[in-house]
Amino acid sequence: MNRDQRTDLALIRIVAAREVTRQLRNKAFWASVIVTAAMLCLSFSLTDVLKGDGESPPAVGVVGEGSTVAAALRPQVTVEKYTDTGTARTALRDEAVDAVVLRDGGVLVLRNLSAELGRTIQQAQQTAEQVERLKELGAAREETERAIVPPALRVSALDADAGVVQERTMTAGIGVFLLFTLMLISGLGIAQGVAEEKSSRIVEVLLAKVRAWHLLAGKIVGLGAAALVQIVLMMTAVLTAAIGFGVLKAPLNAVGTAANLLLWFVPGYVLFVTLYAVAGALVSRQEDVNHVIGPVNMLQMLSLAGPALAVRPAPDDALLTVVSMTPGLSWAAMPMRMAVTEVPWWQALAAFALMLLAIAALVRFGGRIYRGGLLRYGGIVKVGEALRGAAH
Structure with a gap:
C-alpha cells in the first residue's frame, strides 16, 4: 500500500469516525433501539400468555367417588371429584371448575356451557354407559379400561421439520421488516444530513480538506457501522426474549437465520445508503429531500417482493x-428464500457476487453524481448536470 492509499484510508476513517460519533450521541438513535426491541419483546410475552391461556384444559367436577364418567373425562379435561353436590356447587361458584356432572347425569354450570365442553361431557357419558354395559355382560377389567382410555394415536409427519422451517421463516420475516424499517429511517437521515451540509456550506469547508469520494465513502462506512451496532443490539434483545418466552423451539436455527440475514443486509445497506447520499447531494434545501428520494424509496419497497413471494404455498419457482x-x-429475498427452502450454493454465491458488483458500479457512478451535485446550488440538480459538473 503506497502513501496515497494510506492517506485515502486515513481520511475515510476520519469521516467515518465523525459519522459514528454523531449517531451514537443521537438520542433518537438509542430511543429507536429501545422502543423497537421493547415492543417486540412485549409481543412475545403476550403471545406466551395467550398461548398459555389457550392450552390450559377446562376443569370439570364430578360428584361421586367411583364415577365412570370421571375416568372417561380425564384424558380430555381436568377432573375434580366431589363427594356431595353441595361441595361441587361451592366449587362452581368459586370458578374452580367450569361445569359439574351430577350423579344422575345432569350438568351444572355457573352461567353457560360452551359447545365444545358440552360435546366432551356428552361423549364421556356415552362412553361410561358403554362401559357399564360391558361390566354387566361380564367383560374383563382390561377390556373396560381400554373402552375408557383408548390407545394413543400413532402420528407420523410427512414433514417433520415443518416447525423448524416455520421458526426460520418467522425469524427471517421479522428481521427483514426490522432491517427494512431501519434502512428507510437511516436513508432519510443520510439524505437530510447531506442536504444540510450542502445548504449550510459546510461541505465547501470539508471539500477543501478531503475529496468528495472520501466524504461519500466515510459516510457509508460510518453510518453502516452505527447501523450494525443498532441491529446487533435489537436482534440480541429480540432473540433473547423469543427464546426466554419459549416462542422458539429451535433457537440455534433462529440464530443462524438471523446471522445469515445480517450478512445479506450489509451489502444491501451499503447500496441503499449510497443511493440516499447521492440523492441528498442533488438538493440545496432540506425541504426538497422528499422529492429526490422517491425513486430510491420505490426501489427499496420493491425489495419486499422477495419475502412476499417466499411465503407463498409454492415458493420455489x-x-x-x-x-x-x-x-x-436479493438482500431481503435470498435470506428469506434460504429460510423457507433449500437454495443451491452457487445461486447464493452468484447473488452475493452480483450485489458486490452492483455496489462497485454504483459507488463509481454515484460518486461522480455526488461530487458534481455537492457544489451546485439553486433548486434540484438534475443527474445530467451533476455528471457534467463532476467532469470539470
Whole structure:
C-alpha cells in the first residue's frame, strides 16, 4: 500500500469516525433501539400468555367417588371429584371448575356451557354407559379400561421439520421488516444530513480538506457501522426474549437465520445508503429531500417482493429465483428464500457476487453524481448536470 492509499484510508476513517460519533450521541438513535426491541419483546410475552391461556384444559367436577364418567373425562379435561353436590356447587361458584356432572347425569354450570365442553361431557357419558354395559355382560377389567382410555394415536409427519422451517421463516420475516424499517429511517437521515451540509456550506469547508469520494465513502462506512451496532443490539434483545418466552423451539436455527440475514443486509445497506447520499447531494434545501428520494424509496419497497413471494404455498419457482438474485432485491429475498427452502450454493454465491458488483458500479457512478451535485446550488440538480459538473 503506497502513501496515497494510506492517506485515502486515513481520511475515510476520519469521516467515518465523525459519522459514528454523531449517531451514537443521537438520542433518537438509542430511543429507536429501545422502543423497537421493547415492543417486540412485549409481543412475545403476550403471545406466551395467550398461548398459555389457550392450552390450559377446562376443569370439570364430578360428584361421586367411583364415577365412570370421571375416568372417561380425564384424558380430555381436568377432573375434580366431589363427594356431595353441595361441595361441587361451592366449587362452581368459586370458578374452580367450569361445569359439574351430577350423579344422575345432569350438568351444572355457573352461567353457560360452551359447545365444545358440552360435546366432551356428552361423549364421556356415552362412553361410561358403554362401559357399564360391558361390566354387566361380564367383560374383563382390561377390556373396560381400554373402552375408557383408548390407545394413543400413532402420528407420523410427512414433514417433520415443518416447525423448524416455520421458526426460520418467522425469524427471517421479522428481521427483514426490522432491517427494512431501519434502512428507510437511516436513508432519510443520510439524505437530510447531506442536504444540510450542502445548504449550510459546510461541505465547501470539508471539500477543501478531503475529496468528495472520501466524504461519500466515510459516510457509508460510518453510518453502516452505527447501523450494525443498532441491529446487533435489537436482534440480541429480540432473540433473547423469543427464546426466554419459549416462542422458539429451535433457537440455534433462529440464530443462524438471523446471522445469515445480517450478512445479506450489509451489502444491501451499503447500496441503499449510497443511493440516499447521492440523492441528498442533488438538493440545496432540506425541504426538497422528499422529492429526490422517491425513486430510491420505490426501489427499496420493491425489495419486499422477495419475502412476499417466499411465503407463498409454492415458493420455489422461477420468479422467486430471479428476484432473489437481482441486486437491490436479493438482500431481503435470498435470506428469506434460504429460510423457507433449500437454495443451491452457487445461486447464493452468484447473488452475493452480483450485489458486490452492483455496489462497485454504483459507488463509481454515484460518486461522480455526488461530487458534481455537492457544489451546485439553486433548486434540484438534475443527474445530467451533476455528471457534467463532476467532469470539470
